[in-house]
Amino acid sequence: MTARQSPAQARARRLAGAAIGITREAAGCQTGDGMGAVMMAPLVARCWWYASRKLALLSCCVSGTTIEQLSKGYSIPLFERIPQSATIAKAQADTLKTTIGCFLLEFCQGGSNTDTDYATYYPLLSQYFEDAKAAIKAEFAQTIDPFIEIVPISGMNLPGTGIMDVCRAQVDYVMATPGAYIPTVGYPAIDYGPHYSSNGERYVGAMRAKVRHRVITQGLAWKPLIMEKATIRGEQS
Numbered sequence: 644m645t646a647r648q649s650p651a652q653a654r655a656r657r658l659a660g661a662a663i664g665i666t667r668e669a670a671g672c673q674t675g676d677g678m679g680a681v682m683m684a685p686l687v688a689r690c691w692w693y694a695s696r697k698l699a700l701l702s703c704c705v706s707g708t709t710i711e712q713l714s715k716g717y718s719i720p721l722f723e724r725i726p727q728s729a730t731i732a733k734a735q736a737d738t739l740k741t742t743i744g745c746f747l748l749e750f751c752q753g754g755s756n757t758d759t760d761y762a763t764y765y766p767l768l769s770q771y772f773e774d775a776k777a778a779i780k781a782e783f784a785q786t787i788d789p790f791i792e793i794v795p796i797s798g799m800n801l802p803g804t805g806i807m808d809v810c811r812a813q814v815d816y817v818m819a820t821p822g823a824y825i826p827t828v829g830y831p832a833i834d835y836g837p838h839y840s841s842n843g844e845r846y847v848g849a850m851r852a853k854v855r856h857r858v859i860t861q862g863l864a865w866k867p868l869i870m871e872k873a874t875i876r877g878e879q880s
Contacts, residue, residue: 701728709755710767715774725775729782744787745779747859748772751794753809765812772820790859791823795847814869826854827867 703724705713715722729745736743750772756764776788793813810828817823827850857863 699732701732703728707755708752710752710759710764710771713752714767714771715778722774722778726778726782729779733782744783744785745789747790747792748775748779749792749794753796753813756809759809761808761812764809765816768812768816769820772816772823788822791817791820792851792855793817793823793825794851795825795827814867818866824854824858824865825867826850828869 705721705724708721711717712719713721733743772791779789780786793816796810807828813825814828817825826847854865858865
């Protein structure tokens with residue numbers, strides 16, 4: 644008897660079929676502090692059906708940048724780091740005569756847009772991912788979209804405009820986009836400066852790992868804990 648696959652499991656299996664086999668030098672490690680950063684990771688490690696595949700992380704971080712600055716067509720071509728990194732990885736894979744594909748696009752941004760409203764941020768975020776997916780798929784010659792993981796914003800960088808406008812835009816995007824997810828709306832604890840504290844890093848890392856496992860490995864639906872409505876009962880002076 645064969646277990647039925649969920650859409651997420653089927654996507655993961657197809658993506659893993661075009662997985663990374665790449666040299667250590669090309670894999671590299673992530674750089675930057677993640678504020679205004681995007682990480683592109685062809686992620687296949689610990690997928691039970693392709694345990695022998697290798698994992699590579701292509702870092703396209705640009706610290707402290709807004710969504711406008713990261714977008715395609717901005718005067719300083721920061722966006723081009725994505726296809727440029729993919730080109731390097733593809734060349735390494737070709738040299739090794741192995742297949743390569745982008746499995747996960749990890750996005751850590753929002754803290755530099757604390758004064759941006761929902762109506763401005765949401766379409767920029769949506770277009771950014773459309774452009775990023777198109778660039779990645781073209782470089783790797785793959786037809787399947789990578790998963791998208793949005794990393795929660797840390798306490799000191801939570802939005803100050805509207806009602807958590809950037810956080811709401813990120814949540815609404817993943818809710819409307821198959822293959823996209825966010826572990827939680829934000830990590831509200833006040834830590835040191837704009838970064839997570841050491842305990843905060845552990846908490847967020849553990850949460851991301853659990854959600855990533857549920858979505859990608861187990862193929863389960865995921866919805867972050869969000870307030871959908873509030874009811875006022877009585878009055879208090």
